[in-house]
Amino acid sequence: MQRIGIALDIDGVLIRGKKVLPQAIRAIEKIKKNKVPFILLTNGGGMAEANKAQELSDKLGSEIKPYQMILAHTPMAPLAANYSHNDSDAVLILGKDTCRDVAFEYGFKHPILSEEILAACPEVWPFRAPSDKYSPVEINRRVGAILSFHDSLDWGRDIQIRQKAGDNYCNDSNRKQLPVYFSNGDLVWSNNLSLTRLAQGSFRNALENGLSGGRKLQRTMFGKPCKSTYDFAKNAIDRHATELYGFNPGSLEKRLYFGVGDNPESDIEGANRAGWASVLVKTGVYESGSHNATALVEDVEEAGVLVAKKDY
Ligand code: G3P
Ligand code: MG
Numbered sequence: 001m002q003r004i005g006i007a008l009d010i011d012g013v014l015i016r017g018k019k020v021l022p023q024a025i026r027a028i029e030k031i032k033k034n035k036v037p038f039i040l041l042t043n044g045g046g047m048a049e050a051n052k053a054q055e056l057s058d059k060l061g062s063e064i065k066p067y068q069m070i071l072a073h074t075p076m077a078p079l080a081a082n083y084s085h086n087d088s089d090a091v092l093i094l095g096k097d098t099c100r101d102v103a104f105e106y107g108f109k110h111p112i113l114s115e116e117i118l119a120a121c122p123e124v125w126p127f128r129a130p131s132d133k134y135s136p137v138e139i140n141r142r143v144g145a146i147l148s149f150h151d152s153l154d155w156g157r158d159i160q161i162r163q164k165a166g167d168n169y170c171n172d173s174n175r176k177q178l179p180v181y182f183s184n185g186d187l188v189w190s191n192n193l194s195l196t197r198l199a200q201g202s203f204r205n206a207l208e209n210g211l212s213g214g215r216k217l218q219r220t221m222f223g224k225p226c227k228s229t230y231d232f233a234k235n236a237i238d239r240h241a242t243e244l245y246g247f248n249p250g251s252l253e254k255r256l257y258f259g260v261g262d263n264p265e266s267d268i269e270g271a272n273r274a275g276w277a278s279v280l281v282k283t284g285v286y287e288s289g290s291h292n293a294t295a296l297v298e299d300v301e302e303a304g305v306l307v308a309k310k311d312y
Helices: 022-033 049-060 074-083 099-108 114-120 155-162 200-207 229-247 250-252 264-273 298-308
Strands: 003-007 037-039 089-096 111-114 142-148 180-182 219-221 256-261 277-281 296-297
Touching: 003 229, 003 298, 022 049, 022 298, 037 229, 074 089, 074 099, 074 142, 074 229, 089 099, 089 114, 089 155, 099 250, 111 114, 111 277, 114 155, 142 200, 155 200, 180 200, 180 229, 229 256, 229 264, 256 264, 264 277, 277 298
Parallel strands: 003 037, 003 256, 089 111, 089 142, 142 180, 180 219, 256 277, 277 296
Antiparallel strands: none
């Protein structure tokens, strides 16, 4: 099976919260048995690709290689080259602490966290005392951009810090518009709570609404449904086909790519925009109603069966 390739979404397709869907284990087994090149493509993240690949390998009982794991922030790695020219170049990373380790791994010289700004400038968000765990960010750092790698841990704090961040995060006179990069635009996502959860796109909306004077946020989007993420995903599928199964790279152009996911706005929209076939499952965000997917199936196992039929 070399002429198809699959990108499987994670939350709402393979897992719900900490629980692995049994259909997912069976689907991966079949996909591997049929030698279909595949990757996992998620708008989640907050950790290194290798760690997430290990976590999913353990959960699914089947090895996932680090390059098969595309997190929301994975395609943001090349941005490091733009923000590492000077010793004082810093970027503010939104998300949990492990996001800073990821940024170092990508090559950013001085990734800093909101908590470090708060430690240096507690009046930015006076409603919670800075934690002793974090050192105040050095005063000579110039914040060149904000990178939202994962969900903000404190929307109010981070919206306020964005307003403060500039040439010097504590100096009112230097306040300026910083570019903001978001790793995903999802409004909601699905874990094991019966309600859908607010996702990074909802935070972005709040942040944009928090801008004063009718200013527009200077923003760049990554993750699903962005085309750049699907281009990245396509390369990873092709690499999997070539490295793991020794398929002829000459045949890669004929590959038919499938995006399997639970979120019509993200997984289905993204696959459609990229010219892929899109398969919508009912185990996550989507429950019923209109959709633009190529196919609607119950779960990822049924998606695997449907995709296998398309091979030739
Ligand atoms: O947007 C939140 C994120 O956790 C969704 O993950 O795997 O459904 O793309 P996923
Ligand atoms: Mg999902």
